Amino acid sequence: xxxxxxxxxxxxxxxxxxxxxxxxxxxxxxxxxxxxxxxxxxxxxxxxxxxxxxxxxxxxxxxxxxxxxxxxxxxxxxxxxxxxxxxxxxxxxxxxxxxxxxxxxxxxxxxxxxxxxxxxxxxxxxxxxxxxxxxxxxxxxxxxxxxxxxxxxxxxxxxxxxxxxxxxxxxxxxxxxxxxxxxxxxxxxxxxxxxxxxxxxxxxxxxxxxxxxxxxxxxxxxxxxxxxxxxxxxxxxxxxxxxxxxxxxxxxxxxxxxxxxxxxxxxxxxxxxxxxxxxxxxxxxxxxxxxxxxxxxxxxxxxxxxxxxxxxxxxxxxxxxxxxxxxxxxxxxxxxxxxxxxxxxxxxxxxxxxxxxxxxx
Numbered sequence: 001x002x003x004x005x006x007x008x009x010x011x012x013x014x015x016x017x018x019x020x021x022x023x024x025x026x027x028x029x030x031x032x033x034x035x036x037x038x039x040x041x042x043x044x045x046x047x048x049x050x051x052x053x054x055x056x057x058x059x060x061x062x063x064x065x066x067x068x069x070x071x072x073x074x075x076x077x078x079x080x081x082x083x084x085x086x087x088x089x090x091x092x093x094x095x096x097x098x099x100x101x102x103x104x105x106x107x108x109x110x111x112x113x114x115x116x117x118x119x120x121x122x123x124x125x126x127x128x129x130x131x132x133x134x135x136x137x138x139x140x141x142x143x144x145x146x147x148x149x150x151x152x153x154x155x156x157x158x159x160x161x162x163x164x165x166x167x168x169x170x171x172x173x174x175x176x177x178x179x180x181x182x183x184x185x186x187x188x189x190x191x192x193x194x195x196x197x198x199x200x201x202x203x204x205x206x207x208x209x210x211x212x213x214x215x216x217x218x219x220x221x222x223x224x225x226x227x228x229x230x231x232x233x234x235x236x237x238x239x240x241x242x243x244x245x246x247x248x249x250x251x252x253x254x255x256x257x258x259x260x261x262x263x264x265x266x267x268x269x270x271x272x273x274x275x276x277x278x279x280x281x282x283x284x285x286x287x288x289x290x291x292x293x294x295x296x297x298x299x300x301x302x303x304x305x306x307x308x309x310x311x312x313x314x315x316x317x318x319x320x321x322x323x324x325x326x327x328x329x330x331x332x333x334x335x336x337x338x339x340x341x342x343x344x345x346x347x348x349x350x351x352x353x354x355x356x357x358x359x360x361x
Contacts, residue, residue, distance in 0.1 A: 002120050003160040003202060010124060010198065011066035011106040013158065017147060017170070018064070018104075019057050037147055041139065056143055060136055062102045101186065102132040102140075109195075120166070120202035129193045134181045137190055141175050144194060148172040155206045168200035211319035212239065214275075216287050219315050219326060226324070234317050235284040240345075241276040271327065271352050273316065279336075279344035288346065292334050311355050314348075328353040 015023075020035025038057040044050070107127050114121040132140055151170040158168045173195035181190045213234035221229040250264040279285055291312065294300055312331040317324065329350035337345045 001162050002117075003122070003162070003164070003166055003200065005122075005124060005160070005198075007066040007106070007108050009161070010108060010126060011064050013170075013198070014104075014106050014128060014196070015064040017151070018060075018062060018143075022057055037150060038143075039146075056139060060102055060132070060140055060143065061100055062104050062130065062132070062140075064104045064106055066106050100133075102130060102136065104131075105129045121200065121204075123197060123199040125195070125197050127193055127195050129178070129191065131186070131189055131191055133186065134188045134190050137192065140192070144172060144175050148174075153207075155208060158200065160202075164202060166200040166202045167204045167206060168198055171197045171199075173197075207239075209320065212236065212242065213317040213319070214284060215315040215317070216284075216291065216313075218313070219328070234315070235282075235287075237277060237280055237282050237284045239275055239277050241274075243274040245272040246270075247272060271329070271350075272332075273327075273329065273350040274347060275350070276345065276347045279346055285346075288334075288348065291331075292336060292346070295334070313353060314350055316350070330355070 017037060020033065020038065021031065022033060022035065024031050025033040033055070035055070035057050038055055040053050041056050041059060043052050043054055043059070045052075105128070107129070108124060109127055110125040112123040112125070130140065148171070151172065153169070155167045155169055157165050160166055175192050175194050177190065177192050179191040181188050183189075213232075213236050215233045215235065217233045220232050220234065223229050247270045248266045249268040249270070250266045252262050252264055255261050255263040277285065279289065295308070295310075297305060299305060314329050314331060316327040316329060318327075319325075330353050331348060332351045333349040335347045339345075
């Protein structure tokens with residue numbers, strides 16, 4: 001069954017991102033308030049300079065809706081009890097209750113669906129329109145930027161209506177000021193909005209599911225149970241892209257049952273790996289840079305270079321699906337693209353080590 005996400009479902013996802021379980025905590029104080037995206041902020045009273053600490057999400061106090069909503073009167077009285085005073089008291093109570101509340105309308109404005117019956121994938125595009133007090137707008141802008149950085153490129157597990165877990169990427173846009181501040185029943189408020197995109201794919205693996213480690217200093221030492229002895233030599237760094245090819249060399253042969261048909265027999269296997277990354281100021285990147293610039297240079301740190309061994313070993317360790325795989329490769333090609341007014345892009349192509357076939361050391 002394909003995943004169904006209604007406007008209400010999307011609203012609930014956005015609400016949990018902003019508020020955590022704040023609504024449940026307000027209903028029942030015995031339920032601990034949990035919101036990993038929020039933080040404690042310091043509020044300063046402009047009149048007396050009093051400082052108080054408050055949770056950021058609680059301070060913003062945003063109520064999320066998936067439809068046009070109107071303010072509802074909050075009343076504890078009945079019109080039969082002194083109608084004139086009761087109406088006035090209820091009006092004051094309703095106004096005071098609502099003065100600290102902010103509102104957000106979550107709308108779906110477009111959807112991109114994969115045209116397939118067995119690939120459950122789609123992209124939901126929507127907009128959040130905030131009606132918020134003007135003195136809170138700076139805090140909302142900061143909170144939205146923090147949420148955007150938290151979820152950017154970080155796949156999330158979301159349960160669909162059938163109980164299945166889908167992998168989703170959530171991207172929040174920047175805050176846009178739609179209207180000038182105006183004074184309404186909630187005080188001086190401003191209308192702002194931001195777009196969002198939720199892309200999901202059921203049962204999909206992502207960059208985060210495969211751990212890639214690289215060593216230019218040889219392999220680790222392992223005990224009998226396969227655990228690393230001492231400090232590891234492997235390092236990790238962010239990769240923009242990795243292409244891994246297993247290339248089989250095959251020989252055509254006529255099949256025994258059908259000599260008129262040609263079959264193939266694999267005779268060897270080669271691995272080709274291409275890693276692409278930015279010139280990050282990290283230990284592994286700096287080692288690659290030193291290796292790259294040292295190749296073919298005339299002098300190295302003021303000293304004349306001699307004949308260099310062009311067989312450069314690189315160890316790759318992959319951790320995936322609870323298994324660990326170690327590969328010993330040689331550098332086949334290194335490339336660095338340096339463009340004015342842009343970041344440096346490096347790539348390295350590796351092939352299987354073949355200098356000493358009888359040993360991996």
